[in-house]
Amino acid sequence: MNDTPAAPAAPQTPSDRTRWEAFAVCAAVAALTIMDLSKINVGLPTIEHSLSGGPTELQLIVAGYALAFGLALVPAGRLGDIHSRKAMFVIGLSSFILASLLCAVAPTIEVLVIGRILQGVAAGIQMPQVLGLIQQLFQGRERGQAFGLFGAIIGLSTAIGPTLGGLLIALGGEADGWRLLFWMNLPLGILALIFAVRLLPSHQQHERRHTELDLVGILLLGAGVFGLMLPFVLTTGGPDDDPKRWFWLVLFVIAAVAFVIWERRYLARGKSPVVDFGLFRLGSYRNGILIATAYFAATPAIFLLTTLYVQQGLGLAAVFAGMISIPFALVSAWTSWIGGRHVHRLGRKLVLFGLALVFVGFVLALPVAAYSPPELVPWLLAVCMGVAGAGGGFVISPNQTLTLTDVPVVQGGVAGSVAQVGQRAGTAIGVAVASSTYFATLYRENGLHDRIEVYSDAFRNGLLVALGLVLVALVFGLLDLRQPQAARR
Structure with a gap:
């Protein structure tokens, strides 16, 4: 493999048009992937009736996707870094299309759960390549602008997903309209696949060190992520929750300790580990992961709670339930673009200000649910x-x-993967804790109060959990802000 700077110079400096075309493909596929996580929320009630799914199956449809996503991220990011991000991107997107087809034709709830897990694996393969390619294509302030636009697109996708899901369910009918949520991925995915093959760069810089794949490290990391996320994925808040599920956390602790020991020894032998712990000495990287993990534990949970509350408690149709998130989508897209332009000047203060606004916005939902008609x-x-x-x-x-x-x-893919693992683990844990609090309140208060009051209480209790997670993100942001600039770098 040629490591001299001169050889790859031409492929690493593509024209502005070529770079932004490749960026458009990456952003479009990331949007399709993230939208698949948010639009399913409004489909849960119809899936429950159509396929006779229970709380565990519905939880697996949402959190199982996040679990599989998290398991695939780091090995896929590592493979993309040492071999080809474009090839891994194409593999992930092709797999996502096939998994979506399986979900669309699923005859039973069990097949749908399997399809969703396979979708999560496929999404976990392609997302690290998106982050690695953006790192590769843009530098300096231009990278901030690219991530600003990327964040705007992801924000729109996350929040517009429920609205789109509601429209598709209304179009397809209450019985099988949820299948359109998956059918739409086929034409869009195939179109994106064609453009990916044509427009994504085939060449990239590689590490100068050994580039063999650390299979033992990957297996230990996978076992740790699985042990951490699974008990939360299996938490529904219902009376049938098995307390033995928490024993999976023992696997997490053992695998995590073994992973750290193995990776350090692997690096000492002059080999390239799956995760370079030197990255965590970068304060900007370490603190950013902590903030994102807490933030992504809170916000997807709030979207899910809101959808469940207005559909189950207030009887709102799926299409209208999804529309509640449109203001979040539009405003966050605008502020993402602004944030991308000013992040180099304002730094972590901008993130801290954003977290404070998020907290205020969602706190206002508490009196709305409690006292409004x-x-x-x-x-x-x-x-x-x-x-x-x-x-x-x-x-x-x-x-x-x-x-x-x-x-x-050269480490952009795996670094982005580790950050994404934190986000996906946060999502699984946040959704599980907040939604189980919601359902536990329903079970506990059923028949004791007016129906709407019961659902309002469930929404309030779940929202308080999610707000606590936003506060955790705020604390991490404050701690980072108090560090000297040299310590953060």
Whole structure:
């Protein structure tokens, strides 16, 4: 493999048009992947009735996707770094299309769960390549602008997903409209695949060290992530939850300790580990991961709680339930773009300001659910979403830029993968804890109060859990802000 700077110079300096075309492909596929995580929320009630799914199966449809996503991220990111990000991108996207087809035709709830897990694996293969390619294509302030635009697109995708899901369910009918959520991935995925083959760069820089794949490290890391996320994935808040599921955390502890020991010895032998712990000495990288993990534990959970509350508690149709998140989508897209332009000047202060706005926006939802007339609740929740969305745009893309700012380009894929593992683990844990709190309240108060009051209490309790996670992100941001600049770099 040629490591001299002169040989790869031409492929590493493509024209502006070529770079932004490749960026468009990456952003489009990332949007399709993330949208698949958020649009499924409004489909859960119809899936429950159509395929007779219970709380465990519905939890697996949402959190199982995140679990599989997290397991695939690091090995896929490592393979992309040492071999070809374009090839891994194509493999991941092709697998995502096939898994979506399986979900669309699923005859039983068990087949749908399997399809969703396979979708998560495919998404975990392609997402590290997206982050690695953006690292590869852009440098300096231009990278901040690219991540700002990327964050705007991801924010739109996350928040517009429920609206799109509701429209597709209305179009397809209550019985099988949820299948359109997966059928739509086929034409869009195939179109993206064609452009990916044509436009993504085939050449990239590689590490000068050994580039063999650390299979033992990957297996230990996978076991640790699995042991951490599984008990939360299996948590529904219902009376049938098995307390023995928490014993999986023992696997997490053992695998994590073994992983650290193995990776250090592997590096001492002059080989390239799956995760270079030297990355965590970069304060910008370490602190960015902590903030993102807490943030992504909170916000997807809040979207899910809101959808469940207005559909189950207020009887709102799926299409209207999804529309509540539109203000978040529009405002966060705008502030993501602004944040990308100013992150180099304002740094972590911008992220901290965004987290404060997110907290305020979602806190306002508490009195709305408790005291507002039911017919006004969806409208007022949409206003709260707009306030939170203003903050969300200042969090996601600026934090992504700051997290990867000091990471070498040759490690961009695996560095982005580790950050994504934190986000996916956070999502699985946050969704599990908040939704189980929601359902536990329903089980506990069923028949004791007015129906709407019971659902309002469930929404409030779940939201308080999620707000606690936003506060954790705020604490991490404050701690980072108090460090000297040299310590953060």
